[in-house]
Amino acid sequence: MTVGVGIIGTGVMGSDHARLLAGAVSGAALTAVFDVDQQRAAAVAGSAGSARALADPIELIHDDAVDAVLVASSDPTHEAFVLASIAAGKPVLCEKPLAPTVDGCLRILDAEAASGRRLVSVGFMRRYDPGYVDMKTILDSGEIGAALVLHCVHRNASAPASRFRGDVITNSAVHEIDLARWLLDDEIVAASVYTPRAGATRDIQILVLESATGVLVDIEVFVNARYGYDVRCELVGEEGSVSLDAAPATELRRAGMAGRRLPGDWRPRFAEAYRRELQDWIERLRNNRNPGGADGWDGYSATAVAQACVAALETNTRQEVKLTAKPHLYA
Amino acid sequence: MTVGVGIIGTGVMGSDHARLLAGAVSGAALTAVFDVDQQRAAAVAGSAGSARALADPIELIHDDAVDAVLVASSDPTHEAFVLASIAAGKPVLCEKPLAPTVDGCLRILDAEAASGRRLVSVGFMRRYDPGYVDMKTILDSGEIGAALVLHCVHRNASAPASRFRGDVITNSAVHEIDLARWLLDDEIVAASVYTPRAGATRDIQILVLESATGVLVDIEVFVNARYGYDVRCELVGEEGSVSLDAAPATELRRAGMAGRRLPGDWRPRFAEAYRRELQDWIERLRNNRNPGGADGWDGYSATAVAQACVAALETNTRQEVKLTAKPHLYA
Amino acid sequence: MTVGVGIIGTGVMGSDHARLLAGAVSGAALTAVFDVDQQRAAAVAGSAGSARALADPIELIHDDAVDAVLVASSDPTHEAFVLASIAAGKPVLCEKPLAPTVDGCLRILDAEAASGRRLVSVGFMRRYDPGYVDMKTILDSGEIGAALVLHCVHRNASAPASRFRGDVITNSAVHEIDLARWLLDDEIVAASVYTPRAGATRDIQILVLESATGVLVDIEVFVNARYGYDVRCELVGEEGSVSLDAAPATELRRAGMAGRRLPGDWRPRFAEAYRRELQDWIERLRNNRNPGGADGWDGYSATAVAQACVAALETNTRQEVKLTAKPHLYA
Amino acid sequence: MTVGVGIIGTGVMGSDHARLLAGAVSGAALTAVFDVDQQRAAAVAGSAGSARALADPIELIHDDAVDAVLVASSDPTHEAFVLASIAAGKPVLCEKPLAPTVDGCLRILDAEAASGRRLVSVGFMRRYDPGYVDMKTILDSGEIGAALVLHCVHRNASAPASRFRGDVITNSAVHEIDLARWLLDDEIVAASVYTPRAGATRDIQILVLESATGVLVDIEVFVNARYGYDVRCELVGEEGSVSLDAAPATELRRAGMAGRRLPGDWRPRFAEAYRRELQDWIERLRNNRNPGGADGWDGYSATAVAQACVAALETNTRQEVKLTAKPHLYA
Structure with a gap:
């Protein structure tokens, strides 16, 4: 099984993740990307083979080719995308911070608890x-x-x-x-x-x-x-x-x-940590295991x-x- | 495109390569293995999901699911398996030495030259x-x-x-x-x-x-x-x-x-070198580029x-x- | 000119200083030692050639063969010996602390100021x-x-x-x-x-x-x-x-x-620092220059x-x- | 007892030794120097207090104020000064090489053996x-x-x-x-x-x-x-x-x-080695012990x-x- 990943946000972090998912992680495929800068999104999609640049992040979350969501957009948007991923029942790896405010983090904890499943990971790659x-x-x-x-x-x-x-x-x-x-x-x-x-x-x-x-x-x-x-x-x-x-x-x-x-x-210092983080995330998803790394509580x-x-x-x-x-x- | 790899020899080196190809290299699938110890071959095949343990190394080289061959068997057998891979027109990554004798290496150079294509890589992972x-x-x-x-x-x-x-x-x-x-x-x-x-x-x-x-x-x-x-x-x-x-x-x-x-x-010292070697080998094959790393001449x-x-x-x-x-x- | 040094206190620090003054510092001679343990004092005096073990620390300070005083006795005694050295008009190098209390240090600053000369050094050897x-x-x-x-x-x-x-x-x-x-x-x-x-x-x-x-x-x-x-x-x-x-x-x-x-x-870590501290102290005394290193104010x-x-x-x-x-x- | 040292040759090495003997070695006094450049010799003598600049190296070796000789002149002159020191019955520390030729070294070994005493040291300061x-x-x-x-x-x-x-x-x-x-x-x-x-x-x-x-x-x-x-x-x-x-x-x-x-x-790398070499040489002379460090045989x-x-x-x-x-x- 190959895990289809959609990335929201293709700035420095997001495009690095896209590159790793497309060329250095086993069992993953980059299937969709979104960025407020549509040209940038298109460029990242193009460099990764079969990925599509979508016009709307919520659409991306719900796309059938997206098995799991990676959130690398600006900090204030994290909460909404993580909540939408939880609502869609899809695993989501969110770059830090999970949310910039304590209240935002608590809303995510509540939503994940309500879903009854461990869906959220936070990108504390160290x-x-x-x-x-x-x-x-x-x-x-x-x-x-x-x-x-x-x-x-x-x-x-x-x-x-x-x-x-x-x-x-x-x-x-x-x-x-x-x-x-x-x-x-x-x-x-x-x-x-x-x-x-x-x-x-x-x-x-x-x-x-x-x-x-x-x-x-x-x-x-x-x-x-x-x-x-x-x-x-x-x-x-x-x-x-x-x-x-x-x-x-x-x-x-x-x-x-x-x-x-x-x-x-x-x-350069943490290149290997990022690769291992993504590989572990994908491997656990493929094996129906809970995600490793930092969870929602850690983000909060x-x-x-x-x-x-x-x-x-x-x-x-x-x-x-x-x-x-x-x-x-x-x- | 996923590159199907067959491994000949599943001792220390071969089983390490199998593990990397199955779980840490993008774009590769381990499809077949052979070892003189059939139990060992079966164990490695089983741990890698869909790979089959085959009873004959030459059969493995010609198997349709094998796009590329990795030779990790005992040193004296390298020459024959590399020559058979060349004859089958398949890329082959051979653990060092390419062959233990200068004459054996020269026979490989001749065969590769006759094939007109760069098919041979030698596993000088450093x-x-x-x-x-x-x-x-x-x-x-x-x-x-x-x-x-x-x-x-x-x-x-x-x-x-x-x-x-x-x-x-x-x-x-x-x-x-x-x-x-x-x-x-x-x-x-x-x-x-x-x-x-x-x-x-x-x-x-x-x-x-x-x-x-x-x-x-x-x-x-x-x-x-x-x-x-x-x-x-x-x-x-x-x-x-x-x-x-x-x-x-x-x-x-x-x-x-x-x-x-x-x-x-x-x-532990060269784990990352082995992973990069395999990833580069696969990536170049997927992109129809000549293999990188040490070539047949380097092996000779x-x-x-x-x-x-x-x-x-x-x-x-x-x-x-x-x-x-x-x-x-x-x- | 050779500077005659008297040491008060020949425990770990004092006997180390004695050894250095007798065998590793140019221009110095160990002339007198005092310790509450008279046997220990005698042993240190004996190992340094011509030094005498004296029965009283104040007598040592006033001894004609003592040009400069090194105080390495227990912390609570520092103040009295430094004050006595100032009173005798003799340079004194006191192991840290100059005095365990702020008031004790201030009494030393007052006495040194009253003497009108820089006589006091504190053994912050670093x-x-x-x-x-x-x-x-x-x-x-x-x-x-x-x-x-x-x-x-x-x-x-x-x-x-x-x-x-x-x-x-x-x-x-x-x-x-x-x-x-x-x-x-x-x-x-x-x-x-x-x-x-x-x-x-x-x-x-x-x-x-x-x-x-x-x-x-x-x-x-x-x-x-x-x-x-x-x-x-x-x-x-x-x-x-x-x-x-x-x-x-x-x-x-x-x-x-x-x-x-x-x-x-x-x-071992600070052996060289101690030697240089003593050599500098002696060299400046020989050249009628103010002492270097930590002074009374630093000690306070x-x-x-x-x-x-x-x-x-x-x-x-x-x-x-x-x-x-x-x-x-x-x- | 203070050991009076005469230095022959006050170039880079010789003037460094002069400085150490005058200010960083216990038990030594620099008493005489010679150099083919008389101004340089005079300057070194002047900086060391009571040392005299002599006009002739053999005279220096025989000078009553010279208990031990340090040879830091040009390589071809080493043999003659070491032989003269042996003839005068005075300990001599010679910068490397003891002599540039094997024959020269052998002549020194013969002379030292004939004297019946270990007089020669070679400045292998490492x-x-x-x-x-x-x-x-x-x-x-x-x-x-x-x-x-x-x-x-x-x-x-x-x-x-x-x-x-x-x-x-x-x-x-x-x-x-x-x-x-x-x-x-x-x-x-x-x-x-x-x-x-x-x-x-x-x-x-x-x-x-x-x-x-x-x-x-x-x-x-x-x-x-x-x-x-x-x-x-x-x-x-x-x-x-x-x-x-x-x-x-x-x-x-x-x-x-x-x-x-x-x-x-x-x-800078070997400053401490030079100091210890000189201190050990002096200390052993003061205690009538054979010199340490490299001997004539080592030089040969x-x-x-x-x-x-x-x-x-x-x-x-x-x-x-x-x-x-x-x-x-x-x-």
């Missing part, structure tokens, strides 16, 4: 990165003992000014928020935010998160680091630590320096923590995170 | 490893200047005693021989071999190869290194150098040490150099490599 | 570590732009239970407090402290310090990390970052791992910040650091 | 480098098993054209020759030399040395590597390996790269192996090294 998977395997093996502290650094080379302040959290740090929850198998219950040398932009922040079981997570997120894209972390346990710094395998010695090149953005919780961080940033106080009761569907 | 590709990109960019020396280390944790002496070269060092030829875009013209503290086993050797344009390649190959699988190299140019040491992305700090785990064998040249190295080992003298004229097909 | 010096040189060169954040990790393999809670700060983190002040050429003005999974021991803490110019400093200090002694940091600027992780120069590949050994405690400020951190730990609130006006002597 | 010492400690501990292969890389950023061909060996590779002998506690018995892309300059060579017990040593020596000074090695044993790559402790992330700076020449053997390498380079054949019987003095 859960598929071999490095992070290795880190989790080491933690779960017990060889570094129980987790105590997780240190994270997340640096983008540059970001548009519109991405500063709260967006630094909701757009960038949210990956570490999900990472911490997944790695530690724990919920975040409180957040504090510090900003150095803080002008109005606040393009660099330090978040201190506290988990339900008492693990501390500190995150430096810097969206204008200039020198390159650089994402690292260290997990400290009672008996040891494990660090992740996925530099390229080659080391260059040239002009007085021995070093490794850093990528300009996240795509990440948004709730991110909103608490934004409040902490704006009020300069520690904020507690209040989560709703976890529905049985996600047990 | 050409698809992202690290080596990065290395070649850096060399070709000119930023380290013209190549002068290539240092290679190839260590296996252990090898059966039968794999010592000449097999150290033909089985292990042959990867570096192909690597050097591909990276430098050059032929090897002479070889010397040194053995330290040499008992009868000669499980560790140093090869010094000379290329046609005067680049030196030294290779330490050690098939009983015990501590782990460890493959590295450094390419030195007139302006700089580039090194490859593909350790895992995670660093563990534990019990007085900060370090990285080494794999036990080559499979690698065997010729390996045989010169074996002669150098046995006679303790420098051996020149005499290659036949390169057929137009490989220009 | 200022002489080649790695930290290199870091400061890079920051001061401007090539990473203005400092924004300093991340520090300070892990001891183990500490006696009596060293937990506040002592974690005053004994271990105080090195990072001085380091941050020196590296950034800035004062710390506020401190917050977080403790993960916090039992009563609080042997691991995260300190968040804010500097006067708005740089953030986060410090993980973990005095019971078990796997080894491990001190690292990363300084992030507007254009780049510089990290320090002074692993040994040798990498070992053995038993499935490629890695570097970590020391069991601080002595470090204690003031450490006390604010202890208050932040105990009250679970952010604490501001109130410093007295800086005396002209330290301008 | 034996004092903490990294190499660590490497030897690891080998001697048995944890990597018996040595099989030593891989060395020795790259200088640039060298005058006059330093090419044979000088590449006698000036640069000779350090690895001594290193191999010392590390392995073994003699070199044969040598082969390869040159890549060999123009007349032969500024890059690969030496393959064979030890008496059958260890192989390969050395890439490249005196015009341009990108920086870079000296590394890996020692492979039956159970593991140990590598040395003494990059600076700081890592810089800037302009798309994460890396470490390489020094422009050997002085290094020159003999280097000459065999030069012959191998010039004749393009494997050369055996014939050593004289080892005098009892060096047992």
